[in-house]
Amino acid sequence: MEKRVNLTIDGRAVSVPAGMNIVDAAKTVGITIPVFCHHPKLKPVGMCRLCLVDIGRPQVDRATGAAVLNEDGTPKIAFGPKLETACTTPVSEGMVVWGATEKVMAARKDILEFLLTSHPLDCPVCDKGGECPLQNQTMEFGSADSRFLLDEKSHAKKHFSLGELITLDRERCIQCARCVRFEDQIAGDPVIGFYNRGRKLEIATYSEPGFDSIFSGNTTDICPVGALTTNDFRFGARAWEMKHKPSVCNQCPVGCNITYDVRREAKSNGKTVIKRIMPRQNEEVNEIWICDKGRFTYAYAESPERLTQPLVRKNDELVPVSWDEALQTASEKLQAAGKSVYALVSGRLSLEDLYAVKTLTNQVKGKISLYANMGGGEWVTRVGMTPGSDLSKLEKGSTILVFGSDLHEEAPIWWLRVKQAAERGVTLVNASARKTRLDLFASFNLTYAYGEEEKAVRELFEASSDAAKAVSGAANLVVFMGSDGMGQAQTTALAGLIAEGLVKTSHFGKPNNGLIPVWQTANEQGAYELGILPDETMADGISATMALYVAGADPAAENPTLREAMQKAGCIIVQDLFLTETAKMADVVLPTQAIMERDGTMVSGERRAQKFGAAVPAARNTKADFEITSVLLEKLGGEKLPANAEELYTLLAKKESNFKTVSFKALSETHEQSPLMGRNEVYYGGTGYANDFGLGVTLPLVTGENGMPRKTLMPDVVKPTRNQRLALPVTHLYDQSKAVHASLLKDRIANTLSLHPEDAEALKAENGALVTLKFGNAEYEQKVTVSSDQPKGTLLVTRNCGLPVWQPEAVEIVVNTPTTERGAL
Amino acid sequence: MLRGMFTTLKALFEKPVTIQYPEQKRPVRVRYRGRHELKRYDNGLEKCIGCALCAAACPADAIFVEAAENTDDERYSPGERYASTYEINMLRCIFCGFCEDACPTEAIVLEHDYELAYTDRASAIFTKDKLIVKVPMGGSPTPQKTEPGLYTRSVPEMKDPVD
Secondary structure (H helix, E strand, O other): OOOEEEEEEOOEEEEEEOOOEHHHHHHHOOOOOOOOOOOOOOOOOOOOOOOEEEEEEEOEOOOOOOEOEOOOOOEOEEEOOOOEEOOOOEOOOOOEEEOOOHHHHHHHHHHHHHHHHOOOOOOOOOOOOOOOHHHHHHHHHOOOOOOOOHHHOOOOOOOEEOOOOEEEOOOOOOOOOHHHHHHHHHOOOOOEEEEOOHHHOEEEEOOOOOOOOOOOHHHHHHOOOOOEEEOOOOOOOOHHHOEEEEEEOOOOOOOOEEEEEEEEEOOOOOEEEEEEEEEEOEOOOOEOOOOHHHHHOOHHHHOOOOOOOOEEEEOOEEEEOOHHHHHHHHHHHHHHHHHHEEEEEOOOOOHHHHHHHHHHHHHHOOEEEEOOOOOOHHHHHHHOOOOOOOHHHOOEOEEEEEEOOOHHHHOHHHHHHHHHHHHHOOEEEEEEOOOOHHHHOOOEEEEOOOOOHHHHHHHHHHOOOHHHHHHHOOOOEEEEEOOOOOOHHHHHHHHHHHHHHHHHOOOOOOOOOEEEEOOOOOOHHHHHHOOOOOOOOHHHHHHHOOEEEEEOOOHHHHOHHHHHHHHHOOOEEEEEOOOOHHHHOOOEEEEEOOHHHOOEEEEOOOOEEEEEOOOOOOOOOOEOHHHHHHHHHHHOOOOOOOOOHHHHHHHHHHHOHHHOOOOHHHHOOOOOOOOOOOHHHHHHHOOOEOOOOOOOEEOOOOOOOOOOOOOOOOOOOOOOOOOEEEEEEEOOOOOOOHHHHOOHHHHHOOOOEEEOHHHHHHHOOOOOOEEEEEEOOEEEEEEEEEOOOOOOOEEEEEOOOOOOOOOOEEEEEEEOOOOOOOOOO | OHHHHHHHHHHHHOOOOOOOOOOOOOOOOOOOOOOEEEOEOOOOOEOOOOOOHHHHHOOOOOEEEEEEEOOOOOEOOOOOEEEEEEEEEOOOOOOOOHHHHHOOOOOEEEOOOOOOOOOOOHHHEEOHHHHEOOOOOOOOOOOEOOOOOOOOOOOOOOOOOOO
């Protein structure tokens, strides 16, 4: 039982855990102590002085140590001569706090008056206007007029760019350091800081490119004034003009809760468009943060390249046709193919879409396969996270093992939470073949060679090294499994090996224990939960089929083997947003809707089922994936599926055993979260949104006999010949995907290739040199960077960057640019 | 009956109350609230900074504003922000004048034009080019190319309105 402290605030008895500060304690009983610099997620600093209150403590007789009593027997309270800051003072037993006396109110008024001496009269043009803590608190506690002269206001640079994403208005800054502290304490990127002192104090960025942090957008949320604003929202709309549409981010398997702020726009011909994305509080998933990829990638849905017409191949050319004709053609082809129908689906689809395709393949007795570059989700359904899990509840004595994943690049919010856990005292074991950002926070850094993952896992669960002891002897063990330098075959085996280890050390089936796979798409786990697995003989299946049905996947661009197989397929039906490489090969192309245009549900890597909702009207002439599949299913004589996502989910939950206990209503349930955030609390935590849309539900584990992996062996990777290098697929946050390209992040797209300095020297390739990669019959030209973070003899290839490195490949590298001619990079 | 005829006869020689509208127009009161105008400064810059407070104050939701950022090469108004879209739906407007009260730069003023007739709903929506006044003598039209650092304030210093 945690120790509790009793005190009195404004005459009300309060009982809170020891160690809490007075601001948070007052909040628990609904008493407002105004703050600017204090933030419940950051360490207190007491910089703004707005939270000054009168604090009294029971007087103690120095000689005897006994409490001094008044004449009536009550303890005598000694008040300090001056006011104290409530945000830096922890509560103590018997404390008496007065937060609304005349003295306190006068102090607040003066502090606000001082803050406003240099604050510009920008409220009418400021992006924060309407949701601004300074505005609100001045109205609540401030003085109606200022005794300072307008001319004497100190003026500073108004439009100061902190990089492509964030703009700083130095005049508006009230020097609370929330942004500096966030980047330092939470994001671990101390790239901004204070420069100068006093009136001249200003925020400056120390990195190149400016404000080089993948969490930079969060500083605009917690900034209590309009000093930090995002460049894509700048003057986009006033806070009160937008409608808030809750949803879930689909950029990675974390499943961060977000809110789309939408507004009708004259520039877009009166269409409702997304103006910005804000985080929505879910303390068990993303707390109140989202990464910049989640915040800035939404413009792709507005792209003019979007498909807005069904296409059918006639005379070897794709021509626009009506929906009726396209669906008729597709259904005829599927009908004709019958049993040989082969469906390829990906984790980009929602549960409803996947279920609809699964029903369709069942109807024609065809085959369905998950298209993914990672495998092993079937083991995650048995040893994954269980209900009641929450990474922020892991404490000292527990262990987090991160295996083969650069979490910072693959799932930023998980990186944040793992980092915080490590700082709380959780043992962090980071096993990787190259250097990653997590190395700094790990208790044990283990380096293995690419291709020797099996040995590394076995050692972790079987050997007696300190790291292995920390893993097997942990009170709670969470394992993150990535796909760094691994293909589908290797990751499937890796998941099996880790599952074996978890079973052996009985770290599964209880909260905060189990395997979290770092998938490449948002709903990959959902596919496994529905029993859709990757087919090991995918290429054979594709080349043998009479009708290949591809939804939400682009195998032709990513996997040359599958591309070859696709050329042999009888016909290809593709559902996608864009005319992808796969769609270009198709006989029927059906335009679908983006995540912000439709409803649905997804399952995160932590096995949390969450619903998302439509924010903007769908692009003309498009249909949601499940709607298309439903029509095809009906045409093939199948059952009529419900027309909306909610009813379809309900049907799915009835039919699919993994979802039996999780109703749609349960997904919408919320409960009070701590710290309190949201619209009525703007002076407290910033502009994050409270969660009234649903926190999601973690699925129960699949149990049963004979379901666990045994004696898994990892397949060997190719051995490069003497003049070849091992090309390994790795994930970078800002890749060449359409979503990143259409956003502000396009200038920060990661380099595609990287070499070890010794290899670069041997090849005479300088940083930025143009090289040609030869593998198989194909040749690709790309720029190469040199990095010592990776092992010798390897070539790291970023996924989604146009190179078909689907699994470890042996490639020959030819340098195009002579060393004398320096590359432009 | 004679008395009745006398009243008629008397009215014949009185000054008529009716006026020949539209050839003749009766002047309106100084504070009359007619059609809105968006004002300019003497140098031709627009007073409107696109803050949309008029739209927020409007009880009939008749005003729609969209803002964009000024640059020194293309400056519409002082400060950083200007209205890239400004529309008033005159069918919705109830001429209450709240927009005028809300305006921090005295940009929107309800002037004396009351001749508002339309043939369809679309023409009742007055866009920015209809609402904005002509460039005053000596001023130049917007967008202007201006010196950097000259127009940094959005909200000018103002006295309380006297009338």
